[in-house]
Amino acid sequence: MKLYELTSDIARLEELLESNPEASEVVKSEALEFLQEMQVSRAEKIENCVALLKNWEALETAIKAEETALKARRESLEKRAQWLKNYLGYCLQPGEKFESAKCKISWRKSETVEIQEEAKIPPQFWREKVTREVDKKAIKETFQAGGEVEGVTIIKKNNLIIK
Numbered sequence: 001m002k003l004y005e006l007t008s009d010i011a012r013l014e015e016l017l018e019s020n021p022e023a024s025e026v027v028k029s030e031a032l033e034f035l036q037e038m039q040v041s042r043a044e045k046i047e048n049c050v051a052l053l054k055n056w057e058a059l060e061t062a063i064k065a066e067e068t069a070l071k072a073r074r075e076s077l078e079k080r081a082q083w084l085k086n087y088l089g090y091c092l093q094p095g096e097k098f099e100s101a102k103c104k105i106s107w108r109k110s111e112t113v114e115i116q117e118e119a120k121i122p123p124q125f126w127r128e129k130v131t132r133e134v135d136k137k138a139i140k141e142t143f144q145a146g147g148e149v150e151g152v153t154i155i156k157k158n159n160l161i162i163k
Contacts, residue, residue, distance in 0.1 A: 003045040010038050 001009075013035050017028065088105065092098060098105040115121070143154050 006038055006042040006045065010035065010042060
């Protein structure tokens, strides 16, 4: 039986017991015994769900740590590769070609724009990027101070804490 089924069955059984005060003592004691068994099963299922949740969270943490380690390793390899590329560029004269059965090195000309003084650049060479974002913290503070903000409601939640 699933946890949500146990929870709803327990609620129905409790409701039946409360709504039928004329039921015999034998029926009440059997119903209470069954109710206790269902509550024990429910508690076991909740514990199993929490154990599974903790397992998943531990796995998530381990994966994040591995991602961090792999990222650091990748960045280190990128730096080493860039260093070696710069070293080869230093050892070969500009325009000098090298070719063997395993590799080929050549030079390609390119151009890049280097900004020296941004303040002197004419307006036609600028582009604007505008971003807008709602300040939820300010809205919450306004509501807490007794004010209202049109188009906004504050929703109160109950957050589950598992330790």
